[in-house]
Amino acid sequence: MHSAPTTYAGVADVIAVLVLLTEFAMLRAPLLRSQVRLYMFQSLVVTALAVVVAATRHIDELYVLALLSFALKVVLVPNLVLRLLRDADVDLAGSSVLGVASMTLIAIGVSAFGFFAVGSLHVHSTALPTTALAVAAAVVLVAFVLIILRSDVVSQAIGFFSLENGISVASLVVAAGMPVVVEVAFLFDLLVAVVVFGVIMRVHHGRTKTLSTDELDRLKG
Amino acid sequence: MSSVLVVLIFAPFAVGIATFFLPVRFSKVVTTVSGASSFVLALVLIPAVTSRSHVAAGSLLRVDALSAVFLTATTFLYGATAVFANGYLDLAKGAAGVRYGRRFYAGLNIFCWSMIAATLVNGLALLWVAIEITTVVSALLVAIDDTDGATEASWKYVLIASLGLGIALFATVIMYYAGTTVFGAAYDLSYTKLLAGAGRFPPDVVRLAFVLAVLGFGTKMGLVPVHTWLPDAHSEAPTPVSALLSGALLAVSFYAILRYFQIAVRTLGPTFPRNVLLIFGIASLLLAALYVLSQRDLKRLLAYSSVEHMGILAIGMSLGAPIAVVGVLLHVLAHAAAKGTAFFGAGSVVRKFGTKDMTKIRGAFSALPWSGPMMVASVLALSAMPPFGLFRSEFLIVLGGLSGPRGVVAVLLVVLVTLAFFGVSWSTTQMMFTQDAQVGSSDNPGSANPAKGEVSTSIVVAMALGLVALVVLGVHPPSQLNHLLNDAARELGSRR
C-alpha cells in the first residue's frame, strides 16, 4: 500500500500537517494574544501552500489568491482582533472545560475520524496529494473541538477563522482550479464575518466587561 | 425579463445604503415601496418562468420555477415586514433613536436583499456567499437592541450559523470536486452545468457533499439537532427581524438544501437524499412539538413552531411523491405568510403588554380589537386549520405520504403536528381569551390590563396582508401559482 511518494507530495503534506499542528496548538494557548498569533502563523502556512501549488502546478490565479489571503488573513484579521484585545485589556483566556491533555486526546480522536472518513472517499487530485485533504478535514474537526471546549469569545472566533483555513487547504487540494472570482467572494465574505464577529465581541465586552462566554447562559429552553 | 432580475439584485441594496443616510420617516416610505415593488416584480416573474422554464441575466443570475417560489415568499415578507415595521418601531427621542432607526432600516433592507440575492444567483458558490451575508447582516440586526439577551443571542447565532456555513462551504468545495471529474479543473458551479453532469459524478463524493450541505445549511434552517441558535435569536431580535428570520431566512436555507438535493437525486437516486432529510425532519418535528408544549415566552413559542414547520418541509421532501413535493413548496409560501402574521401579532401584543412572558399576558383578544383576532387566526393557520394555506399544503404532504411507501411517516407527521397544535393553541388561548384576576395586581405591575385599542394601524394592515395571502393560498391558489409549483416540483426530480 506504500506507493513511492514524490518530494513535492511530501513537502506539501508536511505544510498541511503544520496547519493541523497549529490548530492543536490553539487548543492549549493560554493567552488570547498567542491564540491570534497562532492563527496568523496558520494563515501564513496556508498562504505558503497556495504559493507552492501555484508554482509547481502553474496555476497563476492562485498567486492572486495567495496575495489576497495574505493581506486578509495574515495582516488584516489578526490585527483587528489584536486591537480588540488591546482595547478590552484582557490577557488570559478563561479556563477551558477540560484539561489540555484530555482536549488533545479528544482532538486526536476526531482528527482520526476525519482522516479515515476522507481517506475512504478515494479522491484524486492533480494539485495536491489527497493526504492534504484528510488533514484539512481533521483541521475542520479540531476547530470544532476548539470552539466547543474553549469558553471565550476570542478562541471561539479564532476557531471559526481557522476552520476556514482548513477549508482553504481542502479547496487547494480538490478545487485548485476553482474560478478566482468565487475564491475572492469567499474571502470577502470572511472579511465581512470578521467585522461582524468583531462588532459583537465588542458589544459583548461592553456589556459584561469580560471576553468569557460563561456569562452567556441566560437563554435556554 | 432579465432586466427584472437586475433590478431585484440592485434596488434593495441601493435602498439599504440610502436608508442609512436618510431620515427615518423617509426610510419608512422607501423601504415599504422597495418591499412592495420587489414582491410585484417577483409576481411578474412567475408567468415568465412558467412559460419559458427560466429567466436569466448574464451567467450569474437565473430564476427557475424552484427559485421563483422562494423569491415570492421572501419578497412578500419583505413588503409585509416593511409595513409592519412602520407601525412597530417605537424610536427613542434624540440621537439614539435616529441612530437606531438608520441602522435598523439599512440592516432590514440589506438583509432582505441578501435573501433575494440567494434565490437569484446561479451557482452553489454564489448561493453560499449570499447566505453567509444573510447571516452576518441578520446577526447585527439581532444584536441591535443592545440588551444582555440580544448580545447573547447574536453571539450564539453568529457563531453557530457561521460554523454551519463553514460546513456548507466544505460541502461546496466537495461538490466542486465532484464536478471536476466531469468538467475538468476549472468551471463555474452553475446549477445548469451541475445538473447536466450530475449523472456522472462520483457517488461517494456527492453523498458526502449532500450530507455536509444538509448539516451546514440545516444549521441555518433550524433542523434539530443543529437548531440551537434559533429560539434565542428569534426571541431576542426586534420583532420585524424575527418575522423575516422565521418566514424567509429559514426558507432560503431550505432552498439551498434543495439545490443540493436536486444534484444528489440525479447522482445517487432518490433513496439516500430522502433518508437523510427524513432523519433530520423527524428529529426536528418531534423535538419542536415537545418544546412548544412547555414554552412561556411568546416569541420562543413561535420560534419552536418554525423548527416544527422546517421539520415538516424536510419530511415532505423525504416522502418523494410529486404531490408531497408540491405541498412542500406551497408550505414554504404559506409558512412565510402565516409565521410573518403571527410574529406581527406577537409584536403587537408585546408592544401592548410590555412583556413576552405569556403567563403575564391576559385578555389580548379584547384589548387588541383587530390584531387580537387576526393573531388567533394566524395561530390557527400555523396549526394547519382550513381555510388557510398551511391546511392545503400539509394536506398535500400527508396525501403524498399516504399514497407512497412511507405511510407510517405520514401518520407520524399528523400525530406530531397535532401535538404541536395543542401546545401552540393552549398557550395562545390562555393569553388571548382568559381574563386573569391576578393580572394587574401589585406583584406584577408591568402587565396591568392596558386600555382597549390598537398599537398601530400599520401592524393591522401588515397582518391583514398576511391573512389575505393565507386565505388565497388555502381556498383557491391562482392557476399561475399552481403551474409554478408543479414546475418546481418537476425540477426537484421527482417526476423525471
Place this chain on the structure above:
Amino acid sequence: MLGHSVMAPEGVQALQVLTVMLGAPLVSGAISHVEGRLQGRRGPRILQPYYDIAKLFRKETVVTEESSWVFLIGPVIAFGCYLIVPLLIPVLTTYGLPLGYMGDILGGGFVLALGGFAVAIAGTDSGAPYAQLGSSRAMTFGALIEPTILFVVFAVAIITSTDLPYALAATVRSSSAEMVGPSHVLAAAAFFLVVLADTGRIPVETHSGTLEFGMIDEARTLEHSGPPLALLTWGAAMKQLILYTILINVFVAPWGLAASGNPAAVALAVPSLLGKAVALGLVFAVIDNLFSKLRLFKITEFIAAAFLLAVLAVFLFFAGGG
C-alpha cells in the same frame, strides 16, 4: 593498501561500543562548553567529563545506612545496559552487524529502559528522600512517555515494514521523498521530543545545578559517590549519545556511515558520528537557552505534544501520506 583489507564485522561491532563508551563524555563536554558560552560564561573544558569520571573512580564510596546491595549494583547494571544498546543500532555502519539482529528497535528501547530502571531502583534503595522523589518522578514520566515511544516505533515499523533500525535508516537514505514524507517528519519530531525528555533537558528538567523541587533524573543519583557515581555519570553521557545516535542515524541524517568493512570508511565514520552528535547537542543547548522549564505538572502537556506528533505520524501513513 588499507582499502583492500576488510574489518571483521565483530571488530566493527566492538568499535561501535567503544565509540559510544569513549565518545560520550566528549559529546557531553562539548555541549557543556557551548552552553557556557551561550550563557556568557567561559564554560568548562571540553574534556572536563573525562577528568570528572577519572577523579570519581579514585574516590571512596560512601553508602547510606538504609541501603542494601541494590544501591551498589544498580549503576553497574545500568552501565551494562548502555553497553549493550550500541550493538543493536547503526552507530557506524549502514549494514547490519551480526549481533544487530539480536534485538529490534523495541528491544533496544527495553534495554535502555532497563538501565533507567536500575538507576531508579538504586536511587530508591538509598532511602534518601530526594533520590526517592527523583526515582518515582522518573518512573512516572517514563510511563507517560512510553506510549509516545511505542507510537514512534509503530510509525517506523509501518513505514519500513520491519522494526529494525537499519532498515529505517536505509529507507530514509533511499530518496529525498522519504526524507520529507509527513509520517517520517512527524515521527522524527516526536522522537526529538522524547530525547529532550529522556536526557533531562529543558523544558522538562534543568540538567545543571541543583533545583531540588524540579529535579527528575538528576535527583536519583544524589546519594551516590565514588566509582558508582562515576558509572552513573558516564552511563548518563552514554545514554545521551545513544539517543542522539538513534535520532541522527535512524531518523534525521543517516549519512557518513561506513557502507562496508573498509577500515578507512569505518575510521571516518567515528568522527562523523561524534561531529553530528555534537551538532545535535548544540541544537539542544540552544533550546535550553531559549525556553524556560515547565512546571512539573505541566510536563504532561509536553508529553501530550510528543504523543500527538507520534499518533499523527501513524494516522498520516494510513491516510496515504507515507
